[in-house]
Amino acid sequence: MASTATRLLDRLSALPSSDESILSVYLDLDPGRFPHVRDRRAELDSLLESAQRQQLEAGCRSRSERLALLRDIEHLRERLAGRDELAPPSARGLAIFCSEAAGIFEVVRLPRPVAPAVTVGRRPFIEPLIELTAAERWAALLISRRSARVFRGTRERLTEVEGALDDVHRRHAQGGWSQARFQRGIEREVEEHITASCEAIFGHFQREPFERLLIGGPSELHARAQRALHSELRRRLAGHFEIDVERSSADEVLHRALPAIEASEREHEDRALVRLREGMAPGDHASAGADEVLALLNERRVRALLISESYSEPGLVCPRCGWLTTNCDVTSCPVDHSMLERREDVAGAAIEAGLAQDAEVLVFHHRRAELADFGSIAALLRY
Ligand SMILES: [Zn+2]
Structure with missing residues (x-):
């Protein structure tokens, strides 16, 4: 059911501003705050009530828009009706974008908790999603x-x-x-x-x-x-x-x-390069180049992913579990046997895989030449 965040972001930010209202919901699934499915259900209910209030307060919405929102709310409730939908493995939050009239229904599993939020507007509310996929907030x-x-x-x-x-x-x-x-x-x-x-x-x-x-x-x-x-x-x-x-x-x-911000990024990148160079000693805890780094991401062993903003390479991604490779001879996922999807660029999928395993993801904007010595993609390992 879940879309991958970076791909969806590209799609959502490219949407033309439409005449239709789009319902955007951010649901916090942090087990500390919302441990049980019933807590999450209550959180969702209160957000959806707030969406209706927001629309009423906005005043000028037409009757057909009010009905459209009610239909979207109903649709969203149906899609999240099951227990599993509100307790997806390893997700700490959900972002949902819904508009029957605009032909959108997207659920994104988030690797970090978000503040609960809801908006009804001409554009999807994507700022929290951008923040989640950014290395530094x-x-x-x-x-x-x-x-x-x-x-x-x-x-x-x-x-x-x-x-x-x-x-x-x-x-x-x-x-x-x-x-x-x-x-x-x-x-x-x-x-x-x-x-x-x-x-x-x-x-x-x-x-x-x-x-x-x-x-x-x-x-x-x-x-x-x-x-x-x-x-x-x-x-x-x-x-x-x-x-x-x-x-x-x-x-x-x-x-x-x-x-x-840029000064801080440069410092951050310099520190990561020092850790990378130290870790590259034989038998140590760093690795460089797409082949090795993607394999380590697949094994969920990455503690920090260092990736150049200019890194781009075609590859294959499993739509089900996110398994990644740049080896285009592979046809199916070795984990769940799904047919792999071709990507012009696996960078986004690599970043998502990093976030999903709670790795620090550092996109290099400044020290790209230095990182190019390591194939423009490198990893520091958990063990
Ligand atoms: Zn798979």
Whole structure:
């Protein structure tokens, strides 16, 4: 039932914006939070109710659109009716895209937990999926003396997170700030605003973790914000940049953030190359070149997959279990005997196989020439 994430992403992001509404659902299957099928069923029910509310609140939807959504919800419930559908082996989450009118029904098994989410819109909601297939998830806290915003995403795209700082805004709305203005010094108020924003982004991080954090805004506040961060976030801090907090668009934020993101990527790639060179000693724990690396992915022995963004090679993939090879003489999967599918490029399937075995996947954007010495694809092994 599951589609592979990277292939689907290509397809979904290429969809023209349609007149039909598309229902997008992200279901968290983390056994810590939703251990039983009945918990997951309740999670799904509450998301679907929220989809109907969202549509009602949007107001202007026509009767036929409301009926279309009800049909999609019904269809989705039917497809996820069985126990197994809500307890797929080794999946930590599901992404579902559904629109009968647009001819879409896709279920994607996710290798990592996601925050539960639902949208009804002209476009499928694919940002969480992009984040899941990216090696590093980034967040940027923009903070000025008065306001704060949170963006998150990847080197490709940052999106503003609505509501990430709700607690801070709620306190504003309760009038605490304006009264405080008269009772206490402005500086103290700014300090409280910074502290509250840092607490709020830590809350957001606990719900939806990210690997790296940037602070943006006037430079005079960077050190103060850094001090106010929870130690867990300070550890993830990758840099600062100056930006107009109130007026900048998501593209401007990404533009300012990119030098820090790229610097961090270069460091990350350099460290991985050191580990790779050390591990390449005979009998040691690294391996290079497509033949060996794909075989190790098939054996689920990969701890870190190093792959160049320019790596591309035709090959064959098992549609059932993801078994991979570049040897085009093989016809059926040695594990389950399914007919193998031909791919112009096995890079995406290799990345998915890595994610599915909880390997760190590092796509090289900078040190490609260095990785080319190892065939542009390499692995560090678990054992
Ligand atoms: Zn197979």
